[in-house]
Each structure stands twice: as C-alpha cells, then as structure tokens.
Amino acid sequence: MLQTADAGQTEDGALVRRAQAGDAEAFGLLVERYMRRAYFAALALVSRREDALDLSQEAFARAFLARRSIDPERPFYAWLYQILRRLCFNFLRDRRTRARTLEAAGTWLADEAAERFRSDPADALARREAQRRVAAAMEALPAREREVLALKEFESLTYREIASLVGIPVGTVMSRLYSARRRLADALEEP
Amino acid sequence: MQDGAALERARTLMMQALDGEISAGERRELDDLITGSPELVAEWRRLRRVKEVTTDMTLQNPPAEIWDGYWTSVYRRTERGLAWVLISIGVTIPAAYWVWHVIRSFLADTNMPLFLKLPIAALAIGVLLLVISVVREKLFTARRDPYVKEVIR
Structure with missing residues (x-):
C-alpha cells in the first residue's frame, strides 16, 4: 500500500516536472488522475454539482498557471487541495446569504437508502428523512467543520491524513469533527 | 458529573x-x-x-460525460485567463499614459480659472482614492480571510 502511494507520488513528480518544462499533456494526465477526487471534495463542500465542477476546474486552471511553483517532491494533490479549498471557502462566503430550504437539501447525495431498503419502505423513508435532515445541517455547518467531516465521511481519510491535507493538528481534526457531529445530532432531534 | x-x-x-x-x-x-x-x-x-x-450517505455521481471534456475545459480556462491578463495589460498601460497626459495639460492650463480647477482636481483625487480603496480591498481580502488562518503546529 505504502509502495503504491510512493509509486504514485513518484509518477506525479515526474508529470509535474514535465508540465513545468512546458508539456501541457503531462499536466492533463495529472488532471485526469485527480479530477474525480477534486470534484467530489468540492461537491462535499458546496453541495451543487455545477458549482463543484466549476470550482474544481478553476482549481486545476490556477494550478496550471502556477505550475512552476509546485515542488515535484511533495504530493501534488495536497498542493492542489489548498487552491481548491480556498476557492470553495470564498465561494461559500459569497453564497452565505443564499438560504437553502430543507426540501432542497441533500440533492448532492446519492439516493442509496431507497435502493438498500427497498424491502422495507417504512425504514427507507425514515432513513431518507434522517439523511435529508443531516444533509441540511451539513450545509449549514461552518465551512471548516464541514470540510473535516466530508474528508472523514466521504473520503474515509484517517485523522492523520486529514490533518496533513488541511494543515491542522490531529487534535483540531477531532474537535472539529465533534463539533460538527454535535450540530448534526441536534438537527436529527429537532421536532 | x-x-x-x-x-x-x-x-x-x-x-x-x-x-x-x-x-x-x-x-x-x-x-x-x-x-x-x-x-x-x-x-x-x-x-x-x-x-x-x-x-449511509454517498456523494452523487455526475453524468459520466463530464469527465470526457474535463481537461479540455480546464485548458480553455487557462487560455481565457491568459487572454484576460494580456487584455488588461494592453488597456491599462495606454489608459494610464493618456490619464497622465490629461493631468499634465490640466495643470499646465493657465487659462482655466481657479474656481473650476479646484473642484475638477478634487473630483479627480476622489475618483483616484476610490479606485485605490477598491483595489486594496480586492488584493488584501485573502489575507484577512478567516478561513485561511489555520494553525500548524
């Protein structure tokens, strides 16, 4: 596993060097390698597919223009993620005044509960309602708490990986997770 | 407890x-x-x-087609970004040169009475201050952005 990660890192480094030497195709390969991850990271933060697509593409475009400042020895995605999260946070700050209703919440989630619990429609309905409440509460979370929660729940990263990607101590990862989950618990219990 | x-x-x-x-x-x-x-x-x-x-929550997959044109879209964005930078440079430098000439001829004009010169100068300084203020806010927003202040220990 570690070897695979190292090999990926080495390949990324080689592609970064080629991109820095003027090979746009090499950067295209980096884009293809990380576009899904970047898109889903943005989606988990901003909730709308079109916005996630726009922001993730913008992050790559900025990375391309600033490619000479990339350190090929360091993980490319971690560097890209710093651009992406900044773009998403700015976007959320600008969008803060736009209220979203409970009915509109959670449209960014796959509707898997219905599939999984098709045999028990009542259970499926209850789960869907719970997910809708939690999704609405996630959309209302402070951006930094939402970010950490999304990296944990949707990317299944370890605390250490999250800390390294976001640039915060592991203790802060846990306290943000706790705070986020407590807010979600409150939302679940609302009448 | x-x-x-x-x-x-x-x-x-x-x-x-x-x-x-x-x-x-x-x-x-x-x-x-x-x-x-x-x-x-x-x-x-x-x-x-x-x-x-x-x-139980999973992020929704987008239509598969979006991945086909993803890199092309990114590349077009970089082209457009570069085009805007060049256009901005092309507009800003001649405009600044023209403004400089206008100011010089305005200051050198001895026929214009002072009661007209002073309000025009005040208007020009006001517009300049406004532009500087907006540019400063745009340039330094990122530094004041609370989201950026992450602690690394």
Missing part, C-alpha cells in the same frame, strides 16, 4: 471510537468515563446515531 478535562477526553475518545481509530486501552478508558454519567451516555447514543446516518 464529569469535570471539564474528563468531558473533553471522553469526547475525543468518542470521535476515535466512531471512526475506528481507537485502541483497546482507549476503548476501556471511554467505557469507564461513560459509565456512571447519564449525560455522556446520552451524548454517545446521539453521536452514534449521527454516524449511522452519515455512513
């Missing part, structure tokens, strides 16, 4: 337990902390419920 430090510790351990990052020893510590505290028992139940719900 738990003291603040014990509560803090219990909450940290709860997170680790929910996310499968807890050792056997820590798990025993968590059980000890929870036992005898109805407050923590209730909190633990609530947090587990949240974890159950979020575990």
